[in-house]
Amino acid sequence: MRRAQKPRRLGRAPIHGPRHARRRGSQGPALPLLAAQGTPAHAPAPARRPSRGGGKKLKRWINWASHSRIPEIVELCRKIRRRRDDILRTIRPGHSNARLEAFNNRIKVTIRMAYGFHHVDNLIAMIKLRCSGLPIRLPVPVL
Numbered sequence: 001m002r003r004a005q006k007p008r009r010l011g012r013a014p015i016h017g018p019r020h021a022r023r024r025g026s027q028g029p030a031l032p033l034l035a036a037q038g039t040p041a042h043a044p045a046p047a048r049r050p051s052r053g054g055g056k057k058l059k060r061w062i063n064w065a066s067h068s069r070i071p072e073i074v075e076l077c078r079k080i081r082r083r084r085d086d087i088l089r090t091i092r093p094g095h096s097n098a099r100l101e102a103f104n105n106r107i108k109v110t111i112r113m114a115y116g117f118h119h120v121d122n123l124i125a126m127i128k129l130r131c132s133g134l135p136i137r138l139p140v141p142v143l
Contacts, residue, residue: 054091058084106130
């Protein structure tokens with residue numbers, strides 16, 4: 001008599017080792033199992049939460065990397081130790097710097113557009129105008 005197999009845990013490779021592990025992106029036998037459990041295969045990913053264990057992970061990495069024989073890595077560890085509080089203060093809220101990068105890109109594009117301007121005051125005014133978010137409508141000629 002055959003014993004009933006335990007249901008396989010999703011998201012983990014089989015115990016048999018890397019040779020038998022499923023490839024990433026392959027949804028092979030997981031889809032029928034998902035359907036049997038009533039879970040939609042296209043379920044959205046959970047919302048990303050701010051990192052909680054950043055301090056411990058950073059401390060562990062610094063300890064590991066400081067024993068490196070590569071002088072650049074050891075120097076980097078010293079710098080990270082010096083700025084550790086600032087680094088953790090940046091990581092903990094979980095915010096992205098995408099908005100800052102967007103403004104930076106907008107300013108660079110404006111500077112590239114302003115190469116023909118005669119005075120820097122015109123460039124500064126153009127940057128303020130483009131980064132203010134005001135909707136500017138060009139006048140429409142009346143026919």
